Amino acid sequence: MAEVTKMIGKAIKRREDPRLIQGRGNYVDDIKLPGMTYAAVVRSPYAHAKIKGIDVSRALAHPGVLAVYVGEDMLDINPLPAAWQAGGVKNVAVTPRALAVGKVTHVGDGVALVIAEDRYTARDAVDLVEVEYEPLPAVVDARKATEPGAPLVHEAAANNICMEWECGDAARTSAAIASAEVVVKEEIINQRLIPTPMETRGSLARYDVATGEFTVWMTSQAPHVMRLLLTAFVFGIPETRLRCIAPNVGGGFGQKIFCYADMAFTMWASRKLGRPVKYIEDRSENYKTSTHGRDHVTEVELAGTRDGKVTGLRVKTWANLGGYFSTIAAGIPTTLYGRILTGVYKIPAAHCKVWGTYTNTALVDAYRGAGRPEASYLIERMMDRFAAEIGMDPAEVRRRNYIQPQDFPYDNGLGLLTYDSGNYEPALNKALQMVDYQNFRHEQAEARKQGRYLGLGLSSYVEICGVAPSAWIGAAGQGWGAGLFESANVRVHLTGKVVVTTGSLPHGQGVETTFAQILADELGVPYEDVTIEWGDTLAAPFGYGTYGSRSLAVGGMAMHRSAQKIKEKAKIIAAHMLEAAPEDMVFENGRAFVKGSPDKAKTLAEIALQASLAYSLPQGTEPFLDETTYYDPPNCTFPFGTHIAIVEVDPATGKVDLKRYVGVDDVGNIINPLIVEGQLHGGIAQGVAQALYEHGFYDDEGQLLSGTMLEYAIPTAAMLPWYELEHTVTPSPVNPMGVKGAGEAGTIGSAQAVMNAVIDALSHLGVKHMQMPATPERVWRTIQSSKQAAD
Amino acid sequence: MADKVRIRMTVNGLEQRGEVEPRMLLVHYLRETLGLTGTHIGCDTSQCGACVVHVDGQAVKSCTLFAVQADGSSVTTIEGLVKDGQYHPVQEGFWEKHGLQCGFCTPGMIMAAADLLNKNSNPTDAEIRHALEGNLCRCTGYQNIVLAVQYAAAKMRGEPVTGAAD
Amino acid sequence: MYTNQFSYHRVNTVQEAISLLQKNPDARLLAGGHSLIPAMKLRLSDPSALVDISRVAELKGIRQRGNTLVIGAMTTHSEIEDSALLKQLCPLLPEVAHIIGDPAVRNRGTLGGSLAHADPAADYPASMLALGASMKIVGSNGDRVVDADNFFTGMFATAIGSGEILTEIHVPVKTAGVGMAYETMMHPASRYAIVGVAAMVRMSGGVCQEARVGMTGAGHHAMRLSGLEAAVTGKPLDAATLSAACKSLVRPADLLGDHFASADYRAHLVDVYAQRALAAAAGKA
Structure with missing residues (x-):
């Protein structure tokens, strides 16, 4: 019998693609239901204002308009839930309602809902709704919001502070800083970004008048969680009354994890009207009202010795949460940020204090990397600052402080679970070799003589993947107050075809392919015989969804375990068929046989048939091969790597040319190299974009000046480099496949590589730090002011 | 209000006749009236290119064209790219080279790339990137898209190509 | 994403368009x-009627008339980019396109649509000024030709009057010893x-016998850098001259x-890009 081809480790092309490359995908806006109506939202032009009155009469009279609703109409449903409630800290969670009531807290806040027969009419009627506002002073900066006299966004949150949080050892850190040979201080801003999945968000809700059940098609990364939040918290109805379906989703990057007003108001209006209601954001609405990311103001001090040892790190961060509390907003700048601030380094004393504040801006929540890019940027920027201060090569400083291979599992003392595995220096060495580091330094020196500014930036990162262990993330004080396990059901039908349902779902990550590769190998069946079903609360039993780079390390392991259970049961049934003892059986390559007698074997298809026909099964064995696992891993996984960027800065204009980008990543064992590379490429692109291009920018009145794609610079093909990637492989001991995850690593590793390079290019001018993004004017001004300082 | 206007166009080889409001964008005519939902909408300022189709053999942004402006034209959408059950080489390239992730920008990206290859059979890396400046992708970082277009170009020139797991 | 209602009129001649514009002062040319x-x-513009002139045959095409290149207003950027005639006789325009x-x-x-719209950050206007182009404008009282210098009158404002149409752009054929270039920093x-x-x-x-330099993007409308033109005329365009x-x-x-x-910053960039454009133009002369 022919050996089954191993699929794990193979760079096979994706099974998701044939429908997508033919335009046969099925995104929410592609769905059309009989009797479907269209919703459009009247949105606040003010960042902060009282709603004095709303006149809907002209809109209602407009032909084709079915209804116009305001916030007060929807008081029979609750505000959206806050799903992050840390124990032991102040946490004043004021969440949005389906529509604003009484006042608006950011530009784009929804104040009225128009339902019409078609989308053009709905949009026309938006202009006919007359809203009287009383504008209030606004605040947009996270730190300024806490200062005395700042406009108050919510009465409940004094000084606009939603929550205060800390981790680490304050006393030890203060002592380390007080006694340090060297202390470097900096104010570091991690600017606001707009995630910008290419598909905007939207919902299509259908209420079944006959059964009282809802179905919502949504652009979601977590349909099961939305079902829970919308029923139990917003509508107060049994969870079974709502089916959530995430069909093809056009990118998420975090923005599509959360519970949004449109989910609630389309459901509410559909129930009211007895007709399906569709709402799809325009891009400008997406920019003004769907969640943003990052937006930290940080004061940081790093202490160390003259010979390059880091001895302490103290961080104070003001994290902007926007006009209301988004679903898991406060978890991002705390658990996923503060707890990994020391990065790949052994820093004996560290402390982080975070204020999450309300401002008159769009809500801020997870965006690709979610807390970890902010942490990684901070420490890597400071390592360069420290290296410059003591006059040591930045690569050498990193080397002297790395956590060593023998230190794993490593506890960083910040309340994180232990780092699972790592070996940081080989990745650094490989990356340095790829750019021919010593040679570059010569080139740089030569270039400076000619007035050319070349720079190289290093970034050694570690991140948290497979964000899950319920016992940790759900524990008191962590904030989620719930588990993050994942479910998977594996069935082998009587024809031998394998069907997997999972709570993880792809919106670009290719996990439909990756999962099928795993199942094919585990069960020894042809890859084509494995079907992965996802995205529907009626399919998988439960699911926390896809984010936090957890699809493979959590969702994938759930199905891996289900596959083991299938094999165990298959051995029992095969033993019965072969009249052997179950304990003598082995299962290999899709066949069960008595140890030592592989020629007399039962294939999985034969066993599945036996299990399904079920007339002859061993005593006490249930029919069918059908196994479900709720997998809750013992730990997160911790991928790492070193990235290097090389830039040239135009001294005359400040324009940055990213000439080379090199990355050596260690994501543990790799299932599909093609997909992993793709994830890294896209992740790096988003980090580069933060360093050079993107800025969600509000003026002091709270107007979003980067409110359309005409102003917010999503990089084009011509604005991004070629990615030169290599790997090291340090398997994770956390799961049986030794995998870690790759969805966010690129983003977490990249922004600081580019910024460090830009600053390195200007270091001979005395430049020590510059905020992101390194736009031409900002770089040019930095050059000018350092030249003036030198004069 | 404004009278509806009669239009007639050939879409993916089929003649279509209808009456539309003058303000109906071509992209909405294709998606809503004809049910050709492969053409996507990713922005409202003509930046993203998810809506690119071919009108009379040229790439255009169907969100920046009223359906009436395409009256009498021949339109090809992503759904019309497969010929005799065979992928267009650009479609094949995107599959082989992992040129897509979420797939939302992909139809427009493929149509834009096909337009480039109609005009330039052997584009350089830089030429490909320049030609795709009107198509935003948030997933791939573009490198595999460049490789996909190079694959398609080679295939269209009759040269040997290397696929994903080859 | 959704425009307001409007009525739509497709015309086949310039005269038809002019009479429609006269009947409906709120109409815009498409x-x-x-x-x-x-x-x-984005509902920033809300005309009640659109007059579609994109298919007017007399507004299309690029031809040479003596020492002048005549470009129909409805010639697309692609047609300009690919025009063999322009590449030979006025390479700046394909480069800009x-x-x-x-x-x-x-x-x-x-080209005509872009010039008539007169976005202060559009690329063409600078080259129109540098080339010494002129614009033919037709109205019910006949036609007139306006120099580029007098065409761009303000932000989104031109010499085109109400009820008038820009029909042709006239560009001088490149002569011996002439070099032209466009240098820009683009918004990302x-x-x-x-x-x-x-x-x-x-x-x-x-030695530079004549220089024309047009600037766009930084100001309320495109404009000539006349002082610079005078400063470099009669001099070699070497680095020292340009820098000074x-x-x-x-x-x-x-x-x-x-x-x-x-x-x-924009003021600084004008200095930088003017220097680069002159150097590049000199390099091509």
Whole structure:
């Protein structure tokens, strides 16, 4: 019998693609239901204002308009839930309602809902709704919001502070800083970004008048969680009354994890009207009202010795949460940020204090990397600052402080679970070799003589993947107050075809392919015989969804375990068929046989048939091969790597040319190299974009000046480099496949590589730090002011 | 209000006749009236290119064209790219080279790339990137898209190509 | 994303268009639509009627008439980019067209539409000034020809009067010793010019005999850098001359500024790009 081809480790092309490359995908806006109506939202032009009155009469009279609703109409449903409630800290969670009531807290806040027969009419009627506002002073900066006299966004949150949080050892850190040979201080801003999945968000809700059940098609990364939040918290109805379906989703990057007003108001209006209601954001609405990311103001001090040892790190961060509390907003700048601030380094004393504040801006929540890019940027920027201060090569400083291979599992003392595995220096060495580091330094020196500014930036990162262990993330004080396990059901039908349902779902990550590769190998069946079903609360039993780079390390392991259970049961049934003892059986390559007698074997298809026909099964064995696992891993996984960027800065204009980008990543064992590379490429692109291009920018009145794609610079093909990637492989001991995850690593590793390079290019001018993004004017001004300082 | 206007166009080889409001964008005519939902909408300022189709053999942004402006034209959408059950080489390239992730920008990206290859059979890396400046992708970082277009170009020139797991 | 209602009129002749514009003063001409339609979709523009002139045959095409190149107003950016005639006789225009928007935009957008719209950050106006182009404008009282210098009158404002149509753009054929170039910093999102400078120089014996320099992006409308032109005429265009000449060419107070590029910075960029454009033009002469 022919050996089954191993699929794990193979760079096979994706099974998701044939429908997508033919335009046969099925995104929410592609769905059309009989009797479907269209919703459009009247949105606040003010960042902060009282709603004095709303006149809907002209809109209602407009032909084709079915209804116009305001916030007060929807008081029979609750505000959206806050799903992050840390124990032991102040946490004043004021969440949005389906529509604003009484006042608006950011530009784009929804104040009225128009339902019409078609989308053009709905949009026309938006202009006919007359809203009287009383504008209030606004605040947009996270730190300024806490200062005395700042406009108050919510009465409940004094000084606009939603929550205060800390981790680490304050006393030890203060002592380390007080006694340090060297202390470097900096104010570091991690600017606001707009995630910008290419598909905007939207919902299509259908209420079944006959059964009282809802179905919502949504652009979601977590349909099961939305079902829970919308029923139990917003509508107060049994969870079974709502089916959530995430069909093809056009990118998420975090923005599509959360519970949004449109989910609630389309459901509410559909129930009211007895007709399906569709709402799809325009891009400008997406920019003004769907969640943003990052937006930290940080004061940081790093202490160390003259010979390059880091001895302490103290961080104070003001994290902007926007006009209301988004679903898991406060978890991002705390658990996923503060707890990994020391990065790949052994820093004996560290402390982080975070204020999450309300401002008159769009809500801020997870965006690709979610807390970890902010942490990684901070420490890597400071390592360069420290290296410059003591006059040591930045690569050498990193080397002297790395956590060593023998230190794993490593506890960083910040309340994180232990780092699972790592070996940081080989990745650094490989990356340095790829750019021919010593040679570059010569080139740089030569270039400076000619007035050319070349720079190289290093970034050694570690991140948290497979964000899950319920016992940790759900524990008191962590904030989620719930588990993050994942479910998977594996069935082998009587024809031998394998069907997997999972709570993880792809919106670009290719996990439909990756999962099928795993199942094919585990069960020894042809890859084509494995079907992965996802995205529907009626399919998988439960699911926390896809984010936090957890699809493979959590969702994938759930199905891996289900596959083991299938094999165990298959051995029992095969033993019965072969009249052997179950304990003598082995299962290999899709066949069960008595140890030592592989020629007399039962294939999985034969066993599945036996299990399904079920007339002859061993005593006490249930029919069918059908196994479900709720997998809750013992730990997160911790991928790492070193990235290097090389830039040239135009001294005359400040324009940055990213000439080379090199990355050596260690994501543990790799299932599909093609997909992993793709994830890294896209992740790096988003980090580069933060360093050079993107800025969600509000003026002091709270107007979003980067409110359309005409102003917010999503990089084009011509604005991004070629990615030169290599790997090291340090398997994770956390799961049986030794995998870690790759969805966010690129983003977490990249922004600081580019910024460090830009600053390195200007270091001979005395430049020590510059905020992101390194736009031409900002770089040019930095050059000018350092030249003036030198004069 | 404004009278509806009669239009007639050939879409993916089929003649279509209808009456539309003058303000109906071509992209909405294709998606809503004809049910050709492969053409996507990713922005409202003509930046993203998810809506690119071919009108009379040229790439255009169907969100920046009223359906009436395409009256009498021949339109090809992503759904019309497969010929005799065979992928267009650009479609094949995107599959082989992992040129897509979420797939939302992909139809427009493929149509834009096909337009480039109609005009330039052997584009350089830089030429490909320049030609795709009107198509935003948030997933791939573009490198595999460049490789996909190079694959398609080679295939269209009759040269040997290397696929994903080859 | 959704425009207001309007009535739609497709015309086949310039005269038809003019009479429609006279009947309906609120009507707007629709050319390629790549400035107008985005503005209408954001409801920043709300005309009650559109007169579609994109298919008017007499407004299309590029031809040579003696020492002048005549470009129909409805000629697309792509047609300009690919024109063999222009590449030979006025290479600046294909060079500029190549960087406008993106290919799909260039396939629809027209030279006439762009010039009539007069976006302060559009690329063409600078080159029109540098080339010494002129615009033929037709109205019910006949036609007139306006120099580029007098065409751009303000932000989104031109010499085209109400009820008039820009029909042709006239560009001189490149003569011996002439070099031309366009240098720009593009906004990374909109792809419009932050600052763009077009330069045309006529060199003889290594000395600049004539220079015309047009600037776009930084100010309320495209304008000539006349002082610079005078400063470099009669001199060799070497690095030292250019560096000395391109200093404080414009006052920040006269410029636009935003959070991406302030007026001060734009003023600095005008110096930088003027120098680069002149150097590049000299290199091609």
